Amino acid sequence: xxxxxxxxxxxxxxxxxxxxxxxxxxxxxxxxxxxxxxxxxxxxxxxxxxxxxxxxxxxxxxxxxxxxxxxxxxxxxxxxxxxxxxxxxxxxxxxxxxxxxxxxxxxxxxxxxxxxxxxxxxxxxxxxxxxxxxxxxxxxxxxxxxxxxxxxxxxxxxxxxxxxxxxxxxxxxxxxxxxxxxxxxxxxxxxxxxxxxxxxxxxxxxxxxxxxxxxxxxxxxxxxxxxxxxxxxxxxxxxxxxxxxxxxxxxxxxxxxxxxxxxxxxxxxxxxxxxxxxxxxxxxxxxxxxxxxxxxxxxxxxxxxxxxxxxxxxxxxxxxxxxxxxxxxxxxxxxxxxxxxxxxxxxxxxxxxxxxxxxxxxxxxxxxxxxxxxxxxxxxxxxxxxxxxxxxxxxxxxxxxxxxxxxxxxxxxxxxxxxxxxxxxxxxxxxxxxxxxxxxxxxxxxxxxxxxx
Numbered sequence: 114x115x116x117x118x119x120x121x122x123x124x125x126x127x128x129x130x131x132x133x134x135x136x137x138x139x140x141x142x143x144x145x146x147x148x149x150x151x152x153x154x155x156x157x158x159x160x161x162x163x164x165x166x167x168x169x170x171x172x173x174x175x176x177x178x179x180x181x182x183x184x185x186x187x188x189x190x191x192x193x194x195x196x197x198x199x200x201x202x203x204x205x206x207x208x209x210x211x212x213x214x215x216x217x218x219x220x221x222x223x224x225x226x227x228x229x230x231x232x233x234x235x236x237x238x239x240x241x242x243x244x245x246x247x248x249x250x251x252x253x254x255x256x257x258x259x260x261x262x263x264x265x266x267x268x269x270x271x272x273x274x275x276x277x278x279x280x281x282x283x284x285x286x287x288x289x290x291x292x293x294x295x296x297x298x299x300x301x302x303x304x305x306x307x308x309x310x311x312x313x314x315x316x317x318x319x320x321x322x323x324x325x326x327x328x329x330x331x332x333x334x335x336x337x338x339x340x341x342x343x344x345x346x347x348x349x350x351x352x353x354x355x356x357x358x359x360x361x362x363x364x365x366x367x368x369x370x371x372x373x374x375x376x377x378x379x380x381x382x383x384x385x386x387x388x389x390x391x392x393x394x395x396x397x398x399x400x401x402x403x404x405x406x407x408x409x410x411x412x413x414x415x416x417x418x419x420x421x422x423x424x425x426x427x428x429x430x431x432x433x434x435x436x437x438x439x440x441x442x443x444x445x446x447x448x449x450x451x452x453x454x455x456x457x458x459x460x461x462x463x464x465x466x467x468x469x470x471x472x473x474x475x476x477x478x479x480x481x482x483x484x485x486x487x488x489x490x491x492x493x494x495x496x497x498x499x500x501x502x503x504x505x506x507x508x509x510x511x512x513x514x515x516x517x518x519x520x521x522x523x524x525x526x527x528x529x530x531x532x533x534x535x536x537x538x539x540x541x542x543x544x545x546x547x548x549x550x551x552x553x554x555x556x557x558x559x560x561x562x563x564x565x566x
Contacts, residue, residue, distance in 0.1 A: 124261040149200045164241030165194035214305040219313045227252040258343035271295040303336035322352030362391025386415040400426040446474035452495040471499045485529040513543045
């Protein structure tokens with residue numbers, strides 16, 4: 114990608130002047146790979162670090178010692194070539210590839226530079242261990258938090274990804290995107306496995322709160338903190354407090370802590386309160402807000418036992434919601450019962466079946482559970498009358514809905530919404546009952562007219 118502005122052109126020139134990754138840094142990264150002595154029956158051994166192969170004779174003490182180490186996994190073995198002490202692992206035949214990566218925090222001519230280095234180790238019997246180490250991209254950050262990315266050229270597709278090694282770096286952009294049903298992550302998110310232990314940061318980053326305590330964070334979190342120290346005053350405040358737990362919580366919940374709970378964070382810090390579980394503390398604040406408590410009072414937001422207080426308010430919230438749900442259910446049942454109580458005398462008993470109205474919400478729920486359909490949710494349909502059609506043994510056949518405004522049979526449904534074998538007969542019986550339903554419903558019309566409703 115071509116540079117778009119003066120800053121991009123400047124970083125492109127600085128990238129050509131930047132010293133390469135040192136041999137010491139490469140050796141440190143190699144040491145982070147899975148390294149062991151591979152062992153095969155017969156005494157054949159291979160060091161994965163340097164690739165040296167040798168054979169231990171079965172009549173030597175060392176052969177039997179290594180055999181025991183393989184069996185119990187408690188002893189190391191030293192490579193005769195590179196003198197590295199490594200665990201012994203038994204393999205009949207092993208060829209494999211291992212990967213790792215690291216970030217290098219450094220500076221160059223006033224810029225903060227984060228370098229992403231990737232290492233691949235190829236292990237094959239009969240051949241030396243092959244290492245491929247390449248610097249894939251760099252993140253250049255100025256004192257205002259503006260970022261310029263330098264990257265090796267690459268090609269990426271849903272089923273293909275390759276870096277063009279050996280070519281000079283070019284300007285790049287953060288590239289999270291999606292194409293159709295394929296989602297592509299950001300290749301330049303600084304998500305490495307390790308961070309090189311020797312840090313170099315600019316004076317401004319150090320002044321804004323960078324310290325060695327931040328090294329316990331994950332590599333991509335360290336990158337986000339460094340960027341935030343130049344752009345986010347709240348992150349700068351947390352870093353200067355030295356509260357790593359709260360800083361990590363801020364990275365996970367920036368919208369919650371920064372926008373809604375910052376005042377509570379300041380109050381807790383002012384009173385010397387240590388938040389050991391940020392997620393639990395935020396949940397507690399949510400419970401207190403729902404209960405209408407004063408979130409500026411240290412009595413509520415700085416509990417001595419955070420988990421016990423969280424659980425206590427959670428139980429209160431759940432109990433209140435249960436009562437509200439029960440009250441709402443009772444009110445819904447009361448409204449439904451009052452709207453249909455005039456049909457209490459309606460009951461049609463035919464030769465081999467009966468039709469009865471469902472006048473309460475519990476009756477609707479029982480009907481829905483027994484018939485496996487959704488009539489249990491009809492408690493809000495005050496303009497509909499639900500009828501249950503049953504045989505002489507009180508077995509449910511179908512459920513019918515009658516619209517009281519239009520006096521029509523809306524639907525007749527059997528088990529799981531399928532029509533029963535007697536569907537046509539039941540539908541005709543319900544339609545024959547409409548005049549009686551109309552007569553009973555007329556009382557409501559007359560009452561509404563008297564009340565000018």
